Structures are given as structure tokens and as C-alpha cells.
Amino acid sequence: MQSPTPLPAHPLEATYLADGLRLPTNGLDYTILAIYFAVVLGIGFAARRSVKTSLDFFLSGRSLPAWVTGLAFIAANLGATEILGMAATGAQYGVAVVHWYWIGAIPAMVFLGLVMMPFYYGSKVRSVPEYLLQRFDKPAHLLSSVLFAFAAILIAGVNLYALAIIVEALLGWPQWVAIVVAGFLVLAYITVGGLSSAIYNEVLQFFVILAALIPISVLGLKKVGGWDGLSDSLTKSHGDNFLSAWGGTGIGDPNPLGANWLTIILGLGFVLSFGYWTTNFAEVQRALSAKNLSAAQRTPL
Template identity: 30%
Template sequence: MQIVIIAAYLLFVCVFGVYIMRKLVKDSDDFMVAGRSLSKAVLAGTLLATFVGSGTIVGGASFVFQYGPFAGIFFFLGTPIGVLILYFWLADKVRVAARYTVPEILEIRYGKAARAVAALIILFAFIGITSYQFIGGGKVLHITTGIPEWQATLIAAAIIIFLATIGGLVSVAYTDFISAIFILVSLIAAVPLILSQTGGLDGMIAALPEAKQTITGGLTVPQMLGYFLPLFLLLLGDQNVYQRFSAAENPRTARTAAIGFFVGSVLTIGIILVLAASAAVLLPEIDPATAVLSLANQKLPVLLGGMLLAAAVAIIITTGNSYLLSASANLMYDLYGSLLGRTVAPERRLMFDRLAVVGLGVLAYALGTFFPTILALQMYSYTMYGAAITPALLAALVWRKATPAGGLAAILTGGVATLVWELALGKPLGWNSVLFALPCSVAVLVIVSLATATRENEERATRAIAGAR
């Protein structure tokens, strides 16, 4: 029954994606930013479905399983805080700017070199995020079908690449909207049945090991910050989120959708905290990465368990095809178009966009073989983006004293520092690389900008910031 439900969902989204593609995708603008026509409800749904992916249902659940629900609150807290900042500060600015990619926004303040470097870093980060969606999807299919995990991962990758290729953002957005509803209904329905097996919320918490009942879960403060900051920084500067705001009907729609995103993210995160912590009580010997998936497979009625597993697939697919699509925009618009100075005829641009999606999907599948766990790949990808891109991006939008030299130096420093900490130094003290890369990036941004500030640059920055309002 579970296999049937999952297969039915996959068939539905594929058929629906093809229908939307045939009906609405006419050119590259439709493919990349949905013709800038998304309504409030569809935009809120696609924001939620995109950001709550394998990093939540697998990576985040793994964290909660290992360290407890209270530590998990701190882990996930970056999402609602980031959404509030987007609502009060950034959503309307991004819609008015109306760009395809974040490097385009950076170019306005920092020049072409910053755009090229940022595009390369975002490609590295987003290929990593796409990669762990493939792995997460493979885990679901492996649990439900028993086929070898590598084959299941390959199938998940093929489905994600297919959906991203056929319809672009306009297709992804509408399938996301439906998936978001399905996800929330399935998760909400599962909670009372699981808590009835743990003696309620209080019984579940009391049955946890003592360390998992603490606010830190046995982690040090630097370790906790190392898990909190990557997700928070990614959300604040996430090109995927910015592209969706750019696809809104107007700036007011973008801000209203941020409210729906906030409510949906808080509800989803709260349920994942409960389910993953319950798995630690009911199924303490399982692989932490399968916490929610194993609950669905072993502790729920077949129909609801199948729905929850299909919801997990929905979460993973919607996030995977979104990040894959977003990375293809960097490849085509920032690198092939801007850096190399190549132009594509309008009638051929859509074909090139689709070829880029397929090529990047293959790279994402290959990258997944180099990281031992989804949580490790998640932290690397988030930090690569959050430390290198977010400080320079926020400064470009709100800080008049940021200079081209400062922005470019910050982007380079954040990216290099992440690689040095992860690869060359092997994560000293067990700290995630964000604790090293972020301070380096921010310090370089401030120091170099102040050292190279001119009155002409500040006047140009004032005009650029005003244009984003």
C-alpha cells in the first residue's frame, strides 16, 4: 500500500508538471521566474515546499534524534527568524529589483567580477543542496521498496531532474503549492497517533535520555552556533527564495506570501521536532537519518504511513528541483551569459536552460558520493552560501558604505575560508566551518569597504539601494 501511494504521488506530480509545462511555459522568463505572475497562495506554498526539504525531513530529523527536541529548536530557529527579517526588511526590495539571480543583484553594487565569483560559489552550494535531496529521496524509496539505496538514489535523482527540466519555475511553483498542502495534512495527521504511543508529549520527553532533555543536547555553545548559523544565513540570502519573490505579481504579494511562509515553516518544524524525538523513544536503534521515515514505515497505519512517506518524497522533490533550477540560472545567466559574454537566441534559450538543468543534476549526483551523511553535506552547502554570499548581499541591499572591493573580497574570503576549514584543516575542535568562515567574511567586508570608501561610491550606492525599494 505504501509503495502504491508513493507511486501514485510521483505519477501525479509528473503528469501535472507536464500539463503545466504545455499550458504555461512559453519562454525562458516563464521557465526561470514563472513570468513574474505567482499569486500569494502559490508563492507561499512554493516558498515552504522549497525550503523545507531533505535538510528538514532527514538532516534536521537526524539532529533532533541525536541531540533532542530542545536542541532541535535552536537548530531550526534560523528559519522563522530569517522569514521575519525577509518580511519586514527584504521581500519587497527583492521584488522591485526583479532579477533572475542573486549575482545580478551583487553586480549592481560590486561589479562583474563579484557576479562571476558569486555565481561559482552558489553553483557549488546549490549542487550540494540538490545532492542531498537525491540521497534523501533514495532513502525513502529504499525503505519502502527494499531496492538497493544507490539504485533508489538514482531513481530519485532522475525524477527530480525530470520535473525541473520540463517546466521550470512555473511548473515547480504549482506542484510545490499542491505538495505543501499534502505535506502539512500528512504531518498533522501523524502527530496524535505517534504521541499516543509515547504517553503524550510529556511522556515522550520524560522517556528521552537525560542529555536529550537539555537545551544543548550535550553540545557546546560553539557547536550549537555552528548548527544554527548555516540555516539562518542561507535563508537570509537564498537565491531560491529571492527568485520566488521576484516571481510574485507585485511587491505586496511578495510580503504577504512571506507571512504564509512563516506560519507554514513554524508548523512544519514543530511537527518534525515531535516526530523525530518520538522516534528516538520508540525506535532508538535506527539510523538517525531515517527517524521520521522509519516512524512512518513502522509505527503508523499503512494508509497514513504511506501518506507521510509520500509527503517526505514531496518535500524532497520540490526542494531538489527548485535548487537545481536555481543553479542552472547561475550557469546560464551569470557565467555563460555575463562572464563569457555569450548570447543565446531567444528561440533557443529555453533549450539551453533545460540542458543546464540536466548537466548540473548529473554533477549533484556525483557530489553525493563524497559526504558521509546528509547532515554533513547540509552544513557544508549552507555555510558555503551563507558565509560567502549572504554578508555581501545584505550589505549590497542596505549598507551604503559597502564598496566593490569590499564586496568581492568578502565573497572570496567566505568561500575560501569554508573550503580551508572543511578540507585543509579537517574541522578543528569539531566546529562547523561557519564559525570560522562567517567572521572572516564580515571582517573583510567591513575593513576593505572602509579602506576603499569614496564619496562617489557612496552616492552610487545610495541610488542603487533606493532603486531596490
């Protein structure tokens, strides 16, 4: 099997930035952007009316239906790093990257909904660190809080940088400007409306992302000759296992991912996935904002 073709420095470089070019923009682009910013901030101010206590701010008063919290649960994992990162790793490693959202997500989501959520929701906590305070002691609470804060800062930095790459290519904004604008916008609607504004904006962004990615996928497939044209081209350049999730993952078999079925199931399926999906405050908080235990359990399910 041939080795994968190396990727450019970032996904857009090959088409635009390598030549010092960017996509053409006009007044309509900025009008759409301004409308989107206004809607996002409007959601924050609309949610402000329901924020009267700390429970309202952190958990939306535990009043949201399952379909809203469920979409927000997924949308929280549809940021710039996922859209850019999954596309880039898929181009580099093939279909095997689906394990991050298959083996690496679904079992842990089911475990969260059926096993952990009754404990979390029944304890009436506002976060996982607070649950550890009740379950164990202050050192456990402090350690969890510090680790989460440190990880959140790093993740936010990566997300903002990935977003800035896209904005630079589309609008020509310097990366620092894109980071400041995006950071200010998020800070504004979170400060004003709390978790409710975050969740309803995530639901909005879920549909915005689908509205963009579905046509891109359809047009992209059409451009390369449909699924048959795409699969024939990739099989010819990368080998038969490139379009297989499990092909070449036998113990001792070489594959682009550098992992076999045992390490995928044990390392990704148990260690990483359960640590992320069942204890990540940013995810679990969406389920905790549901209106009752049943809705909270159905959020990850």
C-alpha cells in the same frame, strides 16, 4: 545530566535495516507511487503551457499569489534532509534544535520580507547573482554563481542520498536506482514547466508531508504514553534540559548542543541565518515569482 544515547548509522537502521528487513509492500503501495509520479509530471506539463519566455521559465511570469509562493518558500525547506535530519538531531540533542527554525530563520525571514525584497523585486532580476551583477560587477556575479552552483550540487547529493535511504527501507530499491529515478523525475518536470512546476509541486508536497507526519506524530505519542509519557522518559534518560530550548545554554554550562545563548544568537541568528535566507537563490526565487511587491514581501513573512 546523562549523555545522549548514540544514534544508529541512520534513522531507520535500528528498526529495520539492522536486521536486514524492510517494511512489507504490496501492489497498493506501487499504485500510489505511480499515481503520485503521474500527478507530479502532469503538473509539469500543465505548467508548460504558460512558459513562453525566460521570465516565465525562471519566475513564473511573476504571476503567482502570495499563498502559493509562501507555501513553496516553506516547502523548499521540507526535503528529505529536513525530515530525516531534524528528527535525528532532535533525538540526539533535544528541543534545542528548534533554534534552527526559530532564531536561525524567523528574524532573517522578516528582514528579507521587509528590507531586502523591495530591492530584489524592484530590480526585476531573476536571481540573487543577477542582482549582484547589477549592484556591483561581473566578478561579484561570477563568484556568487559559482558558489551557488557548487553548494547546490552538494545539497542535491545529500538530499538524494537521504531520499534513497527511505526508499530502500520502504520499497527495497537499491540506493542508486532511487537516486536515478528521483533525479530524473525532478529534472523532467523542471525542464518542462520551469519554476511554476517546481512551485506547484512544492505546494502539493507540503500537504503530502503534513498528511504523513501528523498521523505519525499522533500515533507515536500514543505509543509512548502521550506527551507526559514521552517527557517523563526523556527527562529520566537525558536530563531536564533535553526538553528545553534554552535550558543549559548559559555561558560555560555544558549541554548536548555544545552552544551557549550568545553563540546561538550571534552565530546562528545572524551569521548563518541571514546568509542563507536572504541570499539563497532557491528561497528568494520563490518570492520573486509573486505577482506584485506586496505578495513578494508576504512570501517570507
